[in-house]
Amino acid sequence: MIVKDATTGLSLAPHAVNTRRDGSDLYLTTRVPLDPVVSDTSVWLDRYARQTPDAVAVAERAGEGWREITYGELLPMVQAIGASLSGRGYGTQSPIAILSGNSIDHLLLSLGAQYVGVPTVPLAEQYSLITEAHGRLNYVLEKVRPAAVFVDDAAKYAAALALPNIDGMEVFASRTEGAPRPVTGFDTLLAGDTSVDLAAAHATVGPDTVAKILFTSGSSSDPKGVLTTQRMMCANQAQMASVLPFLKERAHRITDWLPWNHVFGGSHNVNMMLSTGGTLTIDAGKPTKALFGETVRTLIDRPGTLSFNVPVGFALLVQEMEENLALRQAYFEDLDMIFYAGASLPQPVWTRLEEMAMEVRGRLPLMIASWGMTETAPATIMLHEPIGRSGVVGVPLPGTEIKLMPDDEMRCELRVKGPNITPGYFGDPAKTAEAFDGDGFLITGDAVRFVNDDDPDRGLVFDGRVSEDFKLLTGTWVQAGRLRLDALEALRGLVQDIVICGHDRGEIGLLIFPKAGVVHDTNTSNGACVDEHLMADIHHVLTDLARAKTGSAKRISRALILAEPASLKDHEITDKGSLNVRRIITRRADLLERLYDNEDPALIRV
Template identity: 60%
Template sequence: MPPTTPENFRERAEWAASRTLTRYLPHKVEREDRADGTILLRSGYGLPEYVRCTGDWLHRWADEAPYRLAVAERDGPGWRNVTYADLLRFVRRTASALLARGMGADDCIVIMSGNGVDHLILSLAAQYVGVPVVPLAEQYSLIPEAHARLTYVLDKVRPRMAFVDDAARYAKALVLPELQGVEMVAGRVAKVGRDLTPMADFLSHDLHPGLEAAHAAVGPDTLAKIMFTSGSSSDPKGVLTTHRMLCVNQAQMSAVMPYLSDAPPRITDWLPWNHVFGGSHNVNMMLAHGGTLHVDSGKPTGRGFAETLANRDAYPGTLAFNVPVGYAMIADRLQQDRALRHRLLKDLDLIFYAGASLPQDVWDRIERAMIEVRGGLPMMASSWGLTETAPACVMVYEPIGRSGVIGVPLPGVELKLIPDDDMRCEIRVRGPNVMPGYYQDPERTAKAFDEEGFFITGDAVRFVDPLDMNRGLIFDGRVSEDFKLETGTWVQAGNLRMNVLKSLAGLVQDVVICGHDRGEVGLFVFPPPGTATEDNTTRGAVTDDGLKARIEERLRQLNAGVTGSAKRITRAIILAEPPSVEGHEITDKGSLNINKILTRRADLLERLYDNEDPALIRV
């Protein structure tokens, strides 16, 4: 088994490299140091050619592998299967229906429901003839309290068309005033108080005489999507996503991940398509390499995990994508079920996580299971990027043997690192996968780029080894989430949060670092589901003495190894209410909306700094 100390990077990396079964390239980084201390990093590998538009992928695989399964979804007791030949045929007929309505680059289609075959066909059809799509989080339409987000986007983009997979399920949203006069397309129609166009009409539409010319006019600069950010600190911003961004990003990853081209990848995935990780990174990885995508209708939640596990068990795949909580749930099941271990792991070339750092103990458990099943490891990797970067900019593509590393720049990407006194670096990025700007928002667009054209991400990183760039970078939180105590001392909230989560593993679901303009750093604690009960909850806080004592003990152990007020947690309070989707306390990416939590729970923030409050944990 690997060296037991995760921080012993070289030993763990060498151990992993000796056991990795997946074909890989070594990290290769070029560094430039400027007189002002700024560091520029570039890939040592060149950027390969990339296709003109997403439609080129469809034509290639419909020609080379017409009967290969492209995409599938659950359909009653079985699956609805679409081959590459079928996919191209459906896309061209649906694109013809759009042209018959006179739609073009000045129009857009809002997609209000989640992942599905019809969703994919309509998106690719719109891109095929240069009509941008706007994929939205399905909770905007399903949860009445979240309709404000939906109406904000509808008012912003003024769509010609909207789509849902099931009219009955989305009935309340379909009659919103903002959708009057908008053609509503539905995969399954129902009586909902307005006219609907069946998606089946699009799939059987006659080919339009202008189809070939419309497709030929689509190029790298054509707008493919408007992807709205989660709006964690302000109103959602519409990211202009071009065909170049989507196509070049797949070429960048193909250049350093040779196994993607060794055999068609197979993916079973739940990650939402309104988010860039699921909708651009994963879906396009399948399309670019002629792979197969099984749409997973489950999620790594209490209700959805059984479904996602059943789907992955039926179609394990060669590439696995998930968020850390999803891998933690899978690791638990792998530990319990030897047969399941073999079915899920036997063909994996890649285990990829994003969204947050994967706990090292989960990483280690998956490694042990892989060694048992295959006698070796797949590539175990992570990446970093944003909606504005299509998304991948930095990626792990060699064995590293530990969690928490986001990797090195991809070919064609240039990083600007601006160090502070603690050798933490603000990271900015420039490259062909970076957006041209925000939709109808010139002021925000201008503020998003520095004088050299680097996108200002607001994120921070550190070097794994400042003397060896090939060891990669570690994500170190959001610069915008940092704050000052009343003494003027800066608190690096993102880094501190990761340390706290590691210390409180098993006792908490998540935490929020508090203390802006206060004298001490405090903690909002979200406990595991089911912790808060009527008997142990008072005015929105959990008063369980046993849990409070365990958290206090762990925090004291954490504090024992640090100096300085910016790294010491002196108080905490356990919140009874979990993060609220309706209250916008969770972003579309599934991360916590820190500003909204602190604002919405201002009374609890005051109680956190009230030394007489009975719910307070004083450390």
């Protein structure tokens, strides 16, 4: 079933979907067989420590040089850390919270803990570095009650380490200077513990052992701790290797910034390198104005053969490569695959990436996307053939089954089942029970539709969140996710983000967070902005948008510009940077009422 693709020159499994119906519900699986699944992540480390001991497993910049760990060095270091943790009595009931971001020591601690069955809890570093976000940090610490915490720099994280909720926990730190409380140097863990029967401790680890507890971003409620087992992570890598067999044909390289407290960076990307004997270069940059320069420098020094990013990251890369020919050459010269997730990649960005690839290399890389979530480890649906356009997420991966429940708008609610699905949420049996239907499928809350209703092999397109949808007073359903994307595209350059409103109202309205720099008149009216020029610009765009829409479910009729940006302190922003819509509407209930007051002077009426 494996073919050598003529466009990319890569070995790929073709889309081949089985379908069955049960009433109105449609079930999809793939005909591609699943590769063997290892029992736990240590199998990968042992394999490459023997087969390619001199190959670099992970690298990070250290001053003007690089710190590198080979596979031959990696396994003994992981085993030493595992022995040290076991010697302290740590086990399945004594998780370790990781407060700092991506680093070699972070990876070593995670793998050492996994080796002996100690769960780690990687957290967004802004929880610790931003005082206003300490509420989220305290919430997780109180929920999990870890036995220990880790930071790469005790002085940098001093404010978080001083929190009372860390009292009684052991603190590990790569750099111990400036700590506000006693800390244990990371080198102590690397020294190991010869009194421990490491083989016995390791023997307790199996497919159902919890490796990590990954907290969701909390976009609609408090974050949930997703139990991530060895089976989930190992099965997911086998699933992807089954449909992308070129991953097994050479040792690939990635240069990656994506944070490890999220499943995309920490499970999908890290484990893809470890499971195939590849090299992970840690990029200390980010797709922000302040840090993107570091990403550019790292990509030129250590370009990858695979590239993973979110759409805003690829957009910045394209913009930089228009002038930076050294980056363009380095990025594309040995690139096999471009993979985006998090949102749909704008088609102009996709097209320009293809054009640049042809200029540098003379052939296209495989450009694909996937659908997944923290609860699915993450990949469950994946595009694994060239398609030439953005927005398609593909077909089910081997071993998974998806249930599609159609609605009246030619789209389907998505539910999933497979070995990569979480068993539930930490300390929350009620939410765990709510997460699955009577047939054992995970209720994702997402909607999809077919690229071609007559040909399931062409795959699925993500079509918003079912949970974001609402009804107008007329009983008409509003597909808020799709409408939001349309409005953001139309208002590009004027808005930072928007909230779609209208539940139990007669019309759809917008609460608008304006883009920095577009507000020139600072006159406000109790939380609303009344910049007449900006209001006129938005009115013009929404009027044009309304002309192109038919029906009350697609027509935005009013808007209000918010004077105050979304607040991290008040949990209006998740750690992924997305809006917590429920929190915004609750906290700003008075502004929601003004949005539907036709006499309000700040109202933009279309």
